[in-house]
Amino acid sequence: MKVSIVFTLQSALFFVLIVLLSPARVDGADLDAGQKVYATQCAVCHGTGGRPDADSPVVRGLGVMPADFSDPLFNSREPAGDWEMVIKHGGHALGLAEQMPAQGETLSDADIANVTAYIKSLVDTLAYPPGEMNLFLPTRTKKAFPEDEVVYIGRFTDQDGDNSQKHVLEFEKRVGKAGQAIVELVYESEGVVSELAEAEIGYKQALSFSQRHILSAAAVWAIPVEAEGDGELQTYLAYGRVLSDAWIFQSSLRLKFPFAGASDGEAEFAGIVHWVHTPWPRRIFPALEITATNPFRSRNGDLEWTVLPQARFGLTRGGHVALNLGVEVPLSDQTWDTRYYVTLLWDFADGSFFQGW
């Protein structure tokens, strides 16, 4: 127990340090210039204050509603970089409606940055975590951004005796300005035994965020369905950070407390670095993840380490449906040899599953 407390404290301290080291954002956009571009090139469809006028003949002629920048939730949840791509290359290139015209021929990159900063400024979004922090979903590290997402995770373990499989279906829904409800179903099979092992319900809240970092806390209650036992409470802190234009970092510290006895619980630290080498979402993004687990009952403080190389494959043009494939290899003397992970995610705030392929 003692070692776990030390481990937990060390990890928590590590968290605080990275948060403190986050530099402030430098923003060089010219809002006045952006407003001029907006008035001449965009307002006819998107409306003067960013809210499209459904009765205007132009909007009615489009057959699809232009984005409403005056809605703070919508305005905050999309990263400025994605919007710059849409403005430059047009809606179709990013899986949106082709009625949103490409402006790369008429507007310079500076114009596009300015008009994007201007539409971002049309409504106060300070209380909403910025879409910049909606980072790629890792395999084991918990994600900090509160979003609307359906995720399937399959885990296939090679081990002595019966190989085992675990299938998890997650449903996550944004609640309010910075919260998220979590519902999960866990199906396990090993040899001849297959069962809907447990259901999980939880809540996550973003506590601190900027354009470069996000810190969230969550609590999840795991309720056994067909599995033995009394269930457990899981709590975690999740942190995400933009390191540079091409690198992002995420980490989480998770504590598991089984109701049958907290000494059977464990602390798990996980961290991952993704290489974001292009702004185009339908690409392959490699990442390296590391985990360290410390069972509360371990007396000698042995940590179980694993390493998990993986890659995200953006499937739709806008990347709102993506696949993640990973292989986990134990670095300590775990009882299993290799684990294979398949993750399929659908960010349903960005459109239906079948849009933009």
Ligand code: HEC
């Ligand atoms: C001819 C009408 C039209 C004009 C002009 C136009 N847009 Fe759009 N825009 C649309 C429509 C329609 C959509 C919605 C696409 C969808 O949801 O599939 C859209 C979507 C967008 C989005 C994507 C929001 C998202 O993430 O869903 C951004 C950003 C945007 N427009 C910015 C601009 C800017 C900036 C300009 C001016 C430089 C501009 N638009 C000019 C019609 C237009």
